[in-house]
Amino acid sequence: MKSLVCSLALLSAIVLNGQSKYNTTTLEVDGLCGMCEERIENAAYIQGVKKADWSQETHLLELIYNSSKVDEAAIIAAINEVGHDVKNHPATDEQYANIHGCCRFRDPDQRAKHGLGDPLCKPGETHEEHHAHGGKHDH
Ligand SMILES: [Cu+2]
Numbered sequence: 001m002k003s004l005v006c007s008l009a010l011l012s013a014i015v016l017n018g019q020s021k022y023n024t025t026t027l028e029v030d031g032l033c034g035m036c037e038e039r040i041e042n043a044a045y046i047q048g049v050k051k052a053d054w055s056q057e058t059h060l061l062e063l064i065y066n067s068s069k070v071d072e073a074a075i076i077a078a079i080n081e082v083g084h085d086v087k088n089h090p091a092t093d094e095q096y097a098n099i100h101g102c103c104r105f106r107d108p109d110q111r112a113k114h115g116l117g118d119p120l121c122k123p124g125e126t127h128e129e130h131h132a133h134g135g136k137h138d139h
Contacts, residue, residue: 031059
C-alpha cells in the first residue's frame with residue numbers, strides 16, 4: 001500500500017512537472033500611483049499568470065506565468081486593454097482614454113507631480129504608427 005502511494009506521488013509529480021512550464025519575465029509598464037498598480041496587476045492576472053507585481057518606484061512588472069497556458073503578448077495586450085503603456089507596446093488612444101483622471105501618466109503635469117520624467121511612449125504615438133515600417137521621416 002505504501003509503495004502504491006509512493007508511486008502515485010511520483011507519477012503525479014512527473015505529470016505536474018511536465019505540464020507546468022513557468023516563465024519569469026519583467027516588463028516596464030508606465031503608471032503613476034497605487035491605483036495604477038492595482039489596475040495593472042488586476043489586468044495582468046489573466047489565466048495562466050501566477051504572479052504579477054508592479055512597483056510604483058521602478059515601474060517594473062514582475063511576472064511569473066505558465067507558458068503552456070499564456071504568452072507574453074497576451075499579458076501585454078491585457079495591460080494595454082486597461083489603458084497602460086508597456087515599453088515598445090503603447091496602448092491605443094482609445095484604450096488610454098478610459099484611464100482615471102488622476103492616473104493620466106502621459107500628462108506631463110501629472111508626471112511632474114509624481115517626480116517622473118519622460119513617458120515610456122511618446123504622446124500621440126499610436127499602436128499602428130509604432131509598428132509601421134518605412135514611414136516618412138522628417139528631420
Ligand atoms: Cu494611478
